[in-house]
Amino acid sequence: MFTTESFKNSFASSNLAEMKSFKIQATGFEAFEVPEGTKLALALEQNGVDVSHRCGGQAKCTTCRVSIKGEEPAMGETERQSLDEDGVLGQFRLSCQIRVDRDMELEVLMRASEKGWDPGAELEP
Numbered sequence: 001m002f003t004t005e006s007f008k009n010s011f012a013s014s015n016l017a018e019m020k021s022f023k024i025q026a027t028g029f030e031a032f033e034v035p036e037g038t039k040l041a042l043a044l045e046q047n048g049v050d051v052s053h054r055c056g057g058q059a060k061c062t063t064c065r066v067s068i069k070g071e072e073p074a075m076g077e078t079e080r081q082s083l084d085e086d087g088v089l090g091q092f093r094l095s096c097q098i099r100v101d102r103d104m105e106l107e108v109l110m111r112a113s114e115k116g117w118d119p120g121a122e123l124e125p
Ligand code: FES
Pocket: 052, 053, 054, 055, 056, 057, 058, 059, 060, 061, 062, 063, 064, 065, 094, 095, 096, 097
């Protein structure tokens, strides 16, 4: 018999089977895995990396900056405009504007603990 519960379980397990996850290695921290599509800044924060995000992920403050080793995820127009306006296009990426779509090795360039400030406004998923 196909109950609501068994339907939910089979639906959940089929979704899990299809969901990809990727490994994030931030310099100085343990590597961790996150589901595909996770906002990088949020993934870092939720896994104990004290990335700054002073504007709350609005691509305005650039404090969530990261240096990614190797091939980078594609850059969206919001991030490109923000970096271009500040004259820093090509120097670093904004982790609040990146959705995880690959394994990444990176360095967080403005850690809140090193800056002595609060990480910033809450990040939206
Ligand atoms: S630019 Fe402000 S949190 Fe990313």
